[in-house]
Amino acid sequence: MDNKETVKRLLGLLGGYKKEVAGIACCLLLSTGLNFCMPLAGSHIMDDGFIGGNRKLLIELVLFLLAASVTNSIINIIKEKIRVNISAGIQYHLSEQSYIHLMKLRVDYFDNVNYAEMLSSINMDVGQMASVADSSVFFVAAEIFGMVGGTAGLFMIDYRLAFLVFLFLPCKYMAVKYFAGKQKRIMGEYINRSQEYAKWFGDSVGGVREIRLFHILDKKHGEFSVKQKHVIEKHKQLDMLGQWNAGTDAIMLQVLSTLVYLLGAWLVFDFQLSVGSVFAFLSYSSYVTGPVSDILNIGCLLSGIIPSAKRYYAFMELEEEDDSGTAGQLKLDDIRLEHVSFAYGDGESVLKNVSISFPGGSRTVLVGDNGSGKSTVASLLTRLHEPSEGRILLGTKDISELPVKSFRSLVSVVSQQIYLFNDTIENNICLYQNVDEGKLWSVCRDCGLEEFVKEVSFSYMVGQNGAKLSGGQKQKIALARALVHDRPVVILDEATSSTDACSSQRIARLLETCMKGKTVIVITHKKDMLTGADQIVELEAGKVVSIRGK
Numbered sequence: 001m002d003n004k005e006t007v008k009r010l011l012g013l014l015g016g017y018k019k020e021v022a023g024i025a026c027c028l029l030l031s032t033g034l035n036f037c038m039p040l041a042g043s044h045i046m047d048d049g050f051i052g053g054n055r056k057l058l059i060e061l062v063l064f065l066l067a068a069s070v071t072n073s074i075i076n077i078i079k080e081k082i083r084v085n086i087s088a089g090i091q092y093h094l095s096e097q098s099y100i101h102l103m104k105l106r107v108d109y110f111d112n113v114n115y116a117e118m119l120s121s122i123n124m125d126v127g128q129m130a131s132v133a134d135s136s137v138f139f140v141a142a143e144i145f146g147m148v149g150g151t152a153g154l155f156m157i158d159y160r161l162a163f164l165v166f167l168f169l170p171c172k173y174m175a176v177k178y179f180a181g182k183q184k185r186i187m188g189e190y191i192n193r194s195q196e197y198a199k200w201f202g203d204s205v206g207g208v209r210e211i212r213l214f215h216i217l218d219k220k221h222g223e224f225s226v227k228q229k230h231v232i233e234k235h236k237q238l239d240m241l242g243q244w245n246a247g248t249d250a251i252m253l254q255v256l257s258t259l260v261y262l263l264g265a266w267l268v269f270d271f272q273l274s275v276g277s278v279f280a281f282l283s284y285s286s287y288v289t290g291p292v293s294d295i296l297n298i299g300c301l302l303s304g305i306i307p308s309a310k311r312y313y314a315f316m317e318l319e320e321e322d323d324s325g326t327a328g329q330l331k332l333d334d335i336r337l338e339h340v341s342f343a344y345g346d347g348e349s350v351l352k353n354v355s356i357s358f359p360g361g362s363r364t365v366l367v368g369d370n371g372s373g374k375s376t377v378a379s380l381l382t383r384l385h386e387p388s389e390g391r392i393l394l395g396t397k398d399i400s401e402l403p404v405k406s407f408r409s410l411v412s413v414v415s416q417q418i419y420l421f422n423d424t425i426e427n428n429i430c431l432y433q434n435v436d437e438g439k440l441w442s443v444c445r446d447c448g449l450e451e452f453v454k455e456v457s458f459s460y461m462v463g464q465n466g467a468k469l470s471g472g473q474k475q476k477i478a479l480a481r482a483l484v485h486d487r488p489v490v491i492l493d494e495a496t497s498s499t500d501a502c503s504s505q506r507i508a509r510l511l512e513t514c515m516k517g518k519t520v521i522v523i524t525h526k527k528d529m530l531t532g533a534d535q536i537v538e539l540e541a542g543k544v545v546s547i548r549g550k
Contacts, residue, residue, distance in 0.1 A: 006309045010132045013093070017086050027079040028146075034068045034075075036149040039283035041065055046276030087133035094126045097316070104320040107384040111344060116202025117195055121311065124194065128308035150287025157281045158273055161260060165285045168256045172289070175252065179245040186241065188307050190234035197227045253289060257282060321383075323404045330406055332360045332488040332519060333395035335381065340390035342376055349388070350376050352542045363511065363520040365530055368539035374523045375415075377539075378493045381521070382411055412482035415493035420466035420474055426458035428466075429480045443483045446514060448506050449476045479507065483514055490515055493523045508532075 014021060041061045049058030102122075154162035204211065204220055211217055264278035335358040342351040351373045358364050366374045379385045380392060383404055392399045399407050420428050429440065440458070444450045452473060453460075466474040482490055492507070511520060511532065522533070530536060538546045 003306055006306050006313070009313065010129065010305065010309055013090050013129070013132055014086070016093075017089065020082050020086055024079050024082050027075045027082075031072055031075050031079070032146050032149055034072050035146065035287065036153065038065060038068055039153060039280035041068075042283065043274070043276035043280035046279060047274045048276075051275065083133060087130050090133055091126055091130035094129055094312070095122075098122050098126065098312070101316055101318075101320065104323075106319050106321055107379075108345065109318060114199045114202040116205065117199035120198035121195060122315070124191070125308040125312040125315075128305050129312060131305060144291065146287050147291045150284045150291075153284035154281065154288065157277050157284070158267065160267075161263060161281055164259060164263065165256065165288055168252070168289070172249070172252055175248050176245070179241060179248070183238065183241055184306075186234060186237050190231070190238060191307055191311070193227075193230045193234050197231050200224075200227055253286075256285065256289070260285065321404050322400075330394070330402070330410055332410070334358065334360050334393075335489070335519065336393045337377070337380070338391050338393065340380065340387045340392065342380060342385065342388050344385075350542050351380075351387075353390070354539075354542070354544055355390075356537055356544060356547070358519055358521060359534070360519055361517050362534040363522065363532065365522045365524060365533040365536045366539060367524065367530075367536060371541075372539040373542040374539055375493055376542075378413065378415070378491050378521070378523060381489075381491060382413055383407060410487055411489045411491065412485055412487040413491045413493065414475065414478045414482050415491075416475070418474065418478035418481075420462050420469070420477060422461065422464045424459045424461055425453060425456075425477060428462060428477055429484055431481065431485070433485065435484055440484070443480045446483065446506075446510060447476045447480045449473070449480055452476075479510075483510075487518075489519045489521075491521045491523070494525070 041064055045058055045061045045065075048054045049061065151162070154165060200223065204224075211220055260278070260282055264273060264281065267273035268275055268278060337354055337356045340351055340354045341349050343349040350371075354373070354377070356364075356377070366377060368374050376385070380387060383399060386400060394402070394407070394410075426440070429435075429443070441450065444453050460468075462469055462474075462477075466477070469477070508531065511522075524530075535547060535549045537544060538548075
């Protein structure tokens with residue numbers, strides 16, 4: 001996406017605020033009218049009031065300036081309130097849009113993503129893009145009215161002084177262009193450094209136990225110093241560049257004012273201009289140079305927004321899960337893998353020409369060494385990943401042609417890597433489903449969770465990913481979740497890996513009771529889970545080496 005298209009999409013964010021924009025335009029027109037009249041009033045106060053000695057006129061004009069100034073301030077407050085609401089609305093819209101998109105992305109996106117880096121990038125990009133409603137950008141078109149009025153005022157007072165102001169503008173343009181170029185470069189470096197730091201920070205927090213156990217805090221602190229100083233250095237450069245830009249602008253304006261004073265004084269001494277006209281001219285010149293600064297500084301501001309916008313829109317174009325297709329009435333049926341192969345990214349295939357049939361209502365046990373492809377089969381059966389080759393059928397239907405939501409409504413998964421939200425035990429089991437309390441207690445009893453719940457209550461907060469629970473308690477909650485949702489296909493992916501012998505026996509009993517009649521797929525390395533299986537499928541290096549039935 002080029003810069004022109006990016007700017008077009010950024011300005012398109014304002015399209016949903018037409019009424020608000022119209023309201024701001026009205027405020028700006030009123031403010032422009034008042035601002036045009038105020039220098040003229042000041043000129044008459046000086047020439048006719050102070051110098052001419054007209055006290056009545058002086059008082060009237062002073063009161064007019066007071067009323068105009070108060071009115072202008074109220075208009076600016078109203079205008080700014082509308083602008084702030086627009087900016088907040090854009091920020092919410094971008095945040096909401098990115099969150100929904102994130103939740104719909106293909107799961108393979110998350111295989112190599114650093115969550116801290118991702119969150120930092122999204123927040124930075126959204127914040128930068130929301131500044132499209134910043135006053136220096138948002139009011140540029142409207143400030144043209146002020147420039148027109150200011151230009152008229154300049155030539156109305158003296159054309160020679162007016163030409164002096166317009167000769168000053170090219171110099172200002174060159175200065176702003178120079179600073180905009182430098183800011184664009186430094187902002188790009190700042191974004192890259194921030195991404196690197198966020199990625200490193202997320203990796204460090206994830207490995208905090210290893211950092212402590214292996215006494216590498218000093219080494220990590222050294223890495224922190226280097227990476228954080230790089231980020232801070234770029235931030236300092238941006239801040240100082242802004243100060244240099246503002247300082248240069250102030251000096252140039254002061255040079256212009258000095259020239260106006262000198263030339264104006266010469267005209268006053270020659271009786272070609274009044275003292276009040278000189279001061280009015282200085283006010284009108286600010287109406288011209290001020291908006292020009294804003295217009296020219298757009299490049300400076302956009303140099304910070306455009307890189308973030310490009311990265312945001314590139315993120316929004318990442319492929320989402322395909323939830324198209326027609327579902328019809330999905331029900332329990334045979335599930336078959338036909339000549340399925342799969343590889344993560346560009347890596348080596350972890351499944352190679354695998355064909356397995358899971359008859360409806362049967363129990364299948366998948367066994368094999370680590371890395372044999374057992375959990376990958378489960379991932380494909382839940383459509384978290386799609387086969388590289390081959391197909392998976394539900395009855396006679398290819399599951400890739402079914403809506404993802406409809407197909408997943410048939411499947412419950414209990415794995416050793418189940419995720420628990422930082423919420424109550426009850427909410428982690430029910431997941432926004434209304435469940436009768438009696439059924440909830442019955443399920444907890446079946447899963448061996450009843451005693452713990454009686455001790456701490458259903459409202460007990462489990463912590464981030466169940467940090468306040470043992471591994472066995474987490475898996476029991478995951479098992480209770482699967483039983484509560486009562487789906488016709490259940491996948492137990494090493495569901496007994498963190499449980500003791502008693503709990504494993506309880507799960508084995510559940511296979512004969514609560515899960516009887518369901519299609520159950522058990523991935524395990526425990527021999528006691530083989531009992532009662534309709535078929536045992538052994539995988540080795542991504543291939544089926546044996547299928548044993550009753």
